[in-house]
Structures are given as structure tokens and as C-alpha cells.
Amino acid sequence: KQEVTQIPAALSVPEGENLVLNCSFTDSAIYNLQWFRQDPGKGLTSLLLIQSSQREQTSGRLNASLDKSSGRSTLYIAASQPGDSATYLCAVREGSGGGADGLTFGKGTHLIIQP
Amino acid sequence: GAVVSQHPSWVICKSGTSVKIECRSLDFQATTMFWYRQFPKQSLMLMATSNEGSKATYEQGVEKDKFLINHASLTLSTLTVTSAHPEDSSFYICSAPDIRSYEQYFGPGTRLTVT
Numbered sequence: 001k002q003e004v005t006q007i008p009a010a011l012s013v014p015e016g017e018n019l020v021l022n023c024s025f026t027d028s029a030i031y032n033l034q035w036f037r038q039d040p041g042k043g044l045t046s047l048l049l050i051q052s053s054q055r056e057q058t059s060g061r062l063n064a065s066l067d068k069s070s071g072r073s074t075l076y077i078a079a080s081q082p083g084d085s086a087t088y089l090c091a092v093r094e095g096s097g098g099g100a101d102g103l104t105f106g107k108g109t110h111l112i113i114q115p
Numbered sequence: 116g117a118v119v120s121q122h123p124s125w126v127i128c129k130s131g132t133s134v135k136i137e138c139r140s141l142d143f144q145a146t147t148m149f150w151y152r153q154f155p156k157q158s159l160m161l162m163a164t165s166n167e168g169s170k171a172t173y174e175q176g177v178e179k180d181k182f183l184i185n186h187a188s189l190t191l192s193t194l195t196v197t198s199a200h201p202e203d204s205s206f207y208i209c210s211a212p213d214i215r216s217y218e219q220y221f222g223p224g225t226r227l228t229v230t
Contacts, residue, residue: 103210108158
């Protein structure tokens with residue numbers, strides 16, 4: 001059974017720092033991997049989606065990498081801002097891409113950016 | 116991106132009653148929708164896969180007679196929590212993959228509190 005682990009569980013850094021969130025998964029036979037942001041009591045906001053054939057995706061200050069063979073992904077946040085404070089979730093999708101596969105989530109990294 | 120809505124956003128009910136939660140894809144069709152549950156400070160756990168025109172498939176440990184799922188159309192899935200108990204109190208989130216990209220889009224979630 002697929003297991004997704006995120007490290008660290010919590011992180012607090014001063015504003016302006018660059019930081020890296022880590023995600024690992026036990027079964028490398030994934031279809032894609034997504035990074036989400038969740039604000040307290042809210043739903044999920046998709047940040048980046050990496051297909052299994054891709055190595056990285058970038059959106060603004062965010063960069064996500066994927067090393068499928070080693071079962072790892074990282075989310076890099078550049079020049080962090082207080083508004084980046086949230087819980088970041090990593091999720092993998094298995095299967096062949098037919099649309100009938102749910103996601104397996106990690107427990108998330110709770111990020112606080114200090115002003 | 117595509118939009119998924121949920122209704123209600125929060126509900127409080129008495130123990131023993133049933134509660135229905137709706138999940139709608141607003142600008143795309145979804146033959147499959149997913150229901151997740153999130154307990155406080157925990158990650159999302161896939162409960163079941165809702166299939167338009169056929170029975171839902173449930174993850175191990177999820178009682179299908181307690182969590183009734185109906186995928187009435189290509190844009191609507193409902194989750195009914197029957198004979199709710201306080202331990203059913205949780206955050207319920209649905210998602211739907213856009214068949215054009217297979218990226219999953221999440222609803223804003225429904226906070227259920229059973230007293």
C-alpha cells in the first residue's frame with residue numbers, strides 16, 4: 001500500500017528565506033504527484049502538478065521536483081512571505097491515468113513565515 | 116482551473132440523524148468523483164470513489180451502508196452520512212478529475228459536527 005511521508009512536520013522561518021519541503025513515497029509506480037496548500041479550516045489549493053515523466057514544475061516562487069525512481073519530491077519556496085503560511089500537502093496518484101484513481105496524501109508540513 | 120463546489124460548507128446535526136453533502140463540478144463533467152475525510156491535524160484519507168451510473172467503490176474500513184454515495188449525473192455526487200455519531204464529526208472534501216487533463220480539483224470542504 002502506498003505511503004506518503006512529509007518532512008518536516010512543521011517549520012517556522014523568518015520572512016525572506018528560501019526553504020525546501022520534502023515528500024517521499026514508498027511505491028514509485030505513480031501517475032503523477034501534486035502539491036497542495038491548505039489554509040486552516042479551508043479546502044485545498046493545487047500548487048503544482050508533476051506528471052511521472054517530468055522532473056520539475058515551476059510556478060512563480062514555487063518549484064517542485066520529482067525523482068520517481070527514488071520516490072522523492074521537493075517543493076522549493078523562494079523568498080518566503082508571511083502569506084505563504086499554511087499547511088502544504090503532497091499527494092500521489094497511482095494507476096495508469098484513466099481518471100479512476102484517488103490520491104494518497106502525506107500528513108503535511110505546517111509552515112509559518114515570521115514577519 | 117476547473118471549479119468544484121460543495122454544499123453545505125458546514126453542518127451541525129444531532130446524533131442519529133442523517134446528513135447529505137453535495138459535490139458539484141461547475142464547469143466540467145466528471146464521471147468519477149472522490150470523497151475524502153480529514154480529522155483534525157490529520158491528512159486527507161480517501162473514503163470512496165463515486166462512479167456515475169454505477170456503484171461507488173469504498174476503501175477498506177469504510178462502511179458503505181453508513182456512507183451512502185450517489186453519483187446522480189456527470190456533475191453531481193452526494194455523500195449521505197446515515198445515523199451520524201459524534202465520531203463522524205470531520206471535514207469532508209470531494210474532488211473531481213477533469214477528464215481533459217486528469218488533474219484533480221478539490222471542493223472547499225464540508226465541516227460536519229455531530230452533537
